Amino acid sequence: MLSGEVAPExxxxxLACRRERVPRTPVWFMRQAGRSxxxxxxxxxxxxxxxxxxxxxxxxxxxxxxxxRYGVDAAILFSDIVVPLxxxxxxxxxxQGHGPVVERPFRSSSDLxxxxxxxxxxxxxxxxxxxxxVVRELDGTSIPxxxxxxxxxxxxxxxxxxxPSRTFGRVKALMHSDPRTWGELTSRLAELAGSFLRAQVxxxxxxxxxxxxxxxxxxxxxxERYALPxxxxxxxxxxxxxxxxVVFGVGTGELLALMASSGADVVGVDWRVPLDEARRRVGSNxxxxxxxxxxxxxxxxxxxxxxxxLVLDQAGEEPGHIFNLGHGVLPETDPGILHALVxxxxxxxxxxxxx
Amino acid sequence: MLSGEVAPExxxxxLACRRERVPRTPVWFMRQAGRSxxxxxxxxxxxxxxxxxxxxxxxxxxxxxxxxRYGVDAAILFSDIVVPLxxxxxxxxxxQGHGPVVERPFRSSSDLxxxxxxxxxxxxxxxxxxxxxVVRELDGTSIPxxxxxxxxxxxxxxxxxxxPSRTFGRVKALMHSDPRTWGELTSRLAELAGSFLRAQVxxxxxxxxxxxxxxxxxxxxxxERYALPxxxxxxxxxxxxxxxxVVFGVGTGELLALMASSGADVVGVDWRVPLDEARRRVGSNxxxxxxxxxxxxxxxxxxxxxxxxLVLDQAGEEPGHIFNLGHGVLPETDPGILHALVxxxxxxxxxxxxx
Numbered sequence: 001m002l003s004g005e006v007a008p009e010x011x012x013x014x015l016a017c018r019r020e021r022v023p024r025t026p027v028w029f030m031r032q033a034g035r036s037x038x039x040x041x042x043x044x045x046x047x048x049x050x051x052x053x054x055x056x057x058x059x060x061x062x063x064x065x066x067x068x069r070y071g072v073d074a075a076i077l078f079s080d081i082v083v084p085l086x087x088x089x090x091x092x093x094x095x096q097g098h099g100p101v102v103e104r105p106f107r108s109s110s111d112l113x114x115x116x117x118x119x120x121x122x123x124x125x126x127x128x129x130x131x132x133x134v135v136r137e138l139d140g141t142s143i144p145x146x147x148x149x150x151x152x153x154x155x156x157x158x159x160x161x162x163x164p165s166r167t168f169g170r171v172k173a174l175m176h177s178d179p180r181t182w183g184e185l186t187s188r189l190a191e192l193a194g195s196f197l198r199a200q201v202x203x204x205x206x207x208x209x210x211x212x213x214x215x216x217x218x219x220x221x222x223x224e225r226y227a228l229p230x231x232x233x234x235x236x237x238x239x240x241x242x243x244x245x246v247v248f249g250v251g252t253g254e255l256l257a258l259m260a261s262s263g264a265d266v267v268g269v270d271w272r273v274p275l276d277e278a279r280r281r282v283g284s285n286x287x288x289x290x291x292x293x294x295x296x297x298x299x300x301x302x303x304x305x306x307x308x309x310l311v312l313d314q315a316g317e318e319p320g321h322i323f324n325l326g327h328g329v330l331p332e333t334d335p336g337i338l339h340a341l342v343x344x345x346x347x348x349x350x351x352x353x354x355x
Numbered sequence: 356m357l358s359g360e361v362a363p364e365x366x367x368x369x370l371a372c373r374r375e376r377v378p379r380t381p382v383w384f385m386r387q388a389g390r391s392x393x394x395x396x397x398x399x400x401x402x403x404x405x406x407x408x409x410x411x412x413x414x415x416x417x418x419x420x421x422x423x424r425y426g427v428d429a430a431i432l433f434s435d436i437v438v439p440l441x442x443x444x445x446x447x448x449x450x451q452g453h454g455p456v457v458e459r460p461f462r463s464s465s466d467l468x469x470x471x472x473x474x475x476x477x478x479x480x481x482x483x484x485x486x487x488x489v490v491r492e493l494d495g496t497s498i499p500x501x502x503x504x505x506x507x508x509x510x511x512x513x514x515x516x517x518x519p520s521r522t523f524g525r526v527k528a529l530m531h532s533d534p535r536t537w538g539e540l541t542s543r544l545a546e547l548a549g550s551f552l553r554a555q556v557x558x559x560x561x562x563x564x565x566x567x568x569x570x571x572x573x574x575x576x577x578x579e580r581y582a583l584p585x586x587x588x589x590x591x592x593x594x595x596x597x598x599x600x601v602v603f604g605v606g607t608g609e610l611l612a613l614m615a616s617s618g619a620d621v622v623g624v625d626w627r628v629p630l631d632e633a634r635r636r637v638g639s640n641x642x643x644x645x646x647x648x649x650x651x652x653x654x655x656x657x658x659x660x661x662x663x664x665l666v667l668d669q670a671g672e673e674p675g676h677i678f679n680l681g682h683g684v685l686p687e688t689d690p691g692i693l694h695a696l697v698x699x700x701x702x703x704x705x706x707x708x709x710x
Contacts, residue, residue: 167685169653176651176658216606219626219648221665251571253608254627271574272609293574296531298524303531310576330522 011142013074016352017207017244017266019287019320025312025349026073027342028146030248030268031328032066033078037335039065049094050086053079056129063134067143069335070342073322074146074207075134077200079127081150081211082158084192087123088116090159098164105162105170109181115188120199127196128203135204144207147200151212151247152189152230153223159185168217175226186230194237201241209246210234210264216251223255228262235263246289250327256281271296271326275314287320294325297333297341304337305344312348319352366497368429371707372562372599372621374642374675380667380704381428382697383501385603385623386683387421388433392690394420404449405441408434411484418489422498424690425697428677429501429562430489432555434482436505436566437513439547442478443471445514453519460517460525464536470543475554482551483558490559499562502555506567506602507544507585508578514540523572530581541585549592556596564601565589565619571606578610583617590618601644605682611636626651626681630669642675649680652688652696659692660699667704674707 012026034040043061044052052058062078082092082100091103106114120128134145158164160171175182197208215227235245247259248268259267260282267286269278271293278288296307308323315321323345329338367381389395398416399407407413417433437447437455446458461469475483489500513519515526530537552563570582590600602614603623614622615637622641624633626648633643651662663678670676678700684693 167650169650169685169687172648172650173654173658176654176662216627217650220629251606251627254629254632272571272606274575274609277609293527295522295524295527295572299528299531303528307531330524332524 009142011073011144011206013144013322014206014244016320016322017246017287019352021319021352021354024346024353025315025321025323025351027323027345028072028074028076029066029070029325029329029338030076032070032072032076032338033062034329035331036329036333036338037065037069039069049080049096050083053083054126056126056133059126059130060133060137063130063145064137067138070339072143072342074144075138076146076209077127077131077134077148077205079148081155081213083124083127084118084149084196085155085159088118088192090114092158100158101163102159106156106159106185109178109184112181112184112188115185115192118192118195120195124196124199128199131200131203131205145205146207146209146246147197147205147243149193149197149208149210149234151210151215151227151249152186152193152234153218153227154212154214154249155189155193156182156186157214168214172222175222179226182226183229186226187233190230190233190237193234197234197238198241201238201243205243207244207246208238209248209268212247212249215249215255215259216270218255220254220258224258228258231262239263248289257283260286266322268324269326275311275321276316279316279318284318287322288315289322289324291324291326292341294327294330294333297325297337298330301337301340304341308341308344309348312345312350315349315351317350317352321349321351323349364497366428366499366561368499368677369561369599371675371677372601372642374707376674376707376709379701379708380670380676380678380706382678382700382704383427383429383431384421384425384680384684384693385431387425387427387431387693388417389684390686391684391688391693392420392424394424404435404451405438408438409481411481411488414481414485415488415492418485418500419492422493425694427498427697429499430493431501431564432482432486432489432503432560434503436510436568438479438482439473439504439551440510440514443473443547445469447513455513456518457514461511461514461540464533464539467536467539467543470540470547473547473550475550479551479554483554486555486558486560500560501562501564501601502552502560502598504548504552504563504565504589506565506570506582506604507541507548507589508573508582509567509569509604510544510548511537511541512569523569527577530577534581537581538584541581542588545585545588545592548589552589552593553596556593556598560598562599562601563593564603564623567602567604570604570610570614571625573610575609575613579613583613586617594618603644612638615641621677623679624681630666630676631671634671634673639673642677643670644677644679646679646681647696649682649685649688652680652692653685656692656695659696663696663699664703667700670704670706672705672707676704676706678704
């Protein structure tokens with residue numbers, strides 16, 4: 001149990017996900033565990049990201065560091081979207097400053113046989129151990145752990161392109177010209193994500209975030225046809241666990257209503273769409289998460305403060321807002337800025353807040 | 356004069372920019388002159404992009420190649436957004452496959468003195484020669500040349516970041532924390548763009564496109580405060596030339612109405628916003644240009660055809676649609692696909708078409 005915490009209450013993060021009233025606006029930051037923290041750089045050492053994820057003691061520590069430092073209202077598992085692929089032996093790595101790299105990219109239906117089912121107890125025991133260690137540490141606090149998985153479209157993008165892409169040309173060529181293989185691929189990735197998330201929740205995680213980072217490269221028609229079905233499949237497969245589910249992507253302004261239709265409870269929004277407009281697009285049955293521009297956090301505090309207050313203002317007074325950045329924390333961010341931001345949100349958030 | 360052309364008529368491109376009726380939907384492609392063309396790769400040789408731009412004979416040839424091959428309805432000057440900066444000696448280069456690189460980036464108000472005014476006759480005689488050569492070649496056809504310049508925000512981004520950026524952290528820190536310097540910087544870049552465009556139009560270009568490639572990294576509030584004023588300043592400064600003006604950026608879904616308010620005649624739209632929705636956002640006083648996803652052009656023709664027909668359908672029947680891609684042609688694109696696309700658009704476009 002973290003020092004200084006009192007008896008547990010219903011976590012504000014979970015209340016906001018369910019659009020219930022909250023004592024204060026919950027806040028956490030995507031990539032809050034990361035290179036912006038000196039204690040992270042100290043503990044991570046020279047190993048690869050996957051090596052750190054394979055080490056439960058280290059991964060748990062990295063997950064908890066931002067909770068201790070910032071006083072955020074949720075922890076998120078230190079992980080990466082390629083972890084289940086690595087676990088089933090697809091042959092991936094994550095290169096520092098570059099992103100995931102696939103040794104033999106997915107090119108045709110003959111590659112489908114390389115995607116077997118995930119047996120969490122056998123394939124990702126280290127993830128289960130990490131979750132258990134984090135949950136043990138958070139026991140008695142009101143800070144839930146969020147389970148982590150990549151959404152099928154984004155994972156498929158990496159598999160097909162072989163690494164990060166600016167254009168997604170191969171992905172789009174495959175999805176449009178061989179929709180059968182695409183459907184089978186994303187359905188298998190949905191099963192993989194579902195098993196991976198189930199293991200995390202059964203080990204104590206209390207919410208889920210599906211990262212669909214590159215969904216914003218799709219037109220609405222493409223998203224609806226080629227990404228939404230597999231995302232909905234993941235969500236359907238874990239619905240019985242009764243934990244709130246967040247879906248998030250960047251540049252998804254035109255997709256927000258479709259993302260809301262996936263069955264998720266919360267839609268993450270980047271900074272391009274003001275939250276009042278985002279709320280209109282996702283409708284009153286969904287909470288929103290976001291959306292301060294992470295680049296703003298590189299500016300002096302007076303600027304960050306003004307822009308964060310604008311986000312809180314745009315979030316309005318109705319319940320269902322979790323404050324976050326519109327994308328992950330940038331490595332060069334001053335942790336002092338994020339700490340001050342947590343306090344600002346706690347003092348000034350109004351969405352569903354009972355004072 | 357190009358072979359096979361008959362007597363000049365009012366160019367369909369210009370008619371569509373002015374939302375007048377057209378005999379067929381005009382079409383051109385951003386980055387139509389480029390590495391996707393074998394004749395381009397053959398003529399470009401090993402020199403840098405700026406070296407090619409400094410060579411009027413070569414630059415004119417590269418500008419005309421796609422007109423000959425594809426039968427597009429407009430030529431666009433072979434250029435780059437950093438050309439005026441290079442011309443006044445700011446110290447920039449364009450690295451193949453990477454983009455513009457600035458030797459000593461703009462960091463504070465003391466760098467303002469490095470931005471002097473452009474004297475086109477002295478500073479960019481090669482651009483004037485290129486324009487004159489292209490216009491001479493196009494004389495007697497109904498194919499106008501589009502003048503080319505970068506919009507102040509995007510040019511400023513390169514100056515400040517020193518090169519391409521994924522996050523624009525330095526740009527945003529400067530604009531928010533020192534709005535006075537930002538305003539002065541973008542105003543000087545607006546003057547530079549205005550002089551550069553005026554020289555092109557006075558030499559025979561008949562339309563203008565302002566490339567604001569990175570505007571989509573801004574929230575609507577940021578765009579309105581920090582990008583729109585200088586874009587409007589450029590447009591105001593060339594309004595007397597009485598040529599249609601297109602503004603274009605990527606990921607600008609939330610900015611389309613603001614871009615329309617700049618004084619431009621046409622708003623370029625990427626593939627993320629369906630054209631019917633884009634038309635609603637820019638309003639009936641503006642034409643739209645776009646918006647087939649360039650990645651789609653890497654798929655088989657049956658896919659390209661279906662998606663292009665969807666774009667034409669979404670463009671509707673009202674006058675004011677210029678077909679284009681939603682971003683530049685990708686280098687790996689098959690020129691045969693683009694040629695077929697021109698024919699498809701000419702046969703199937705319906706916006707304002709009198710048959």
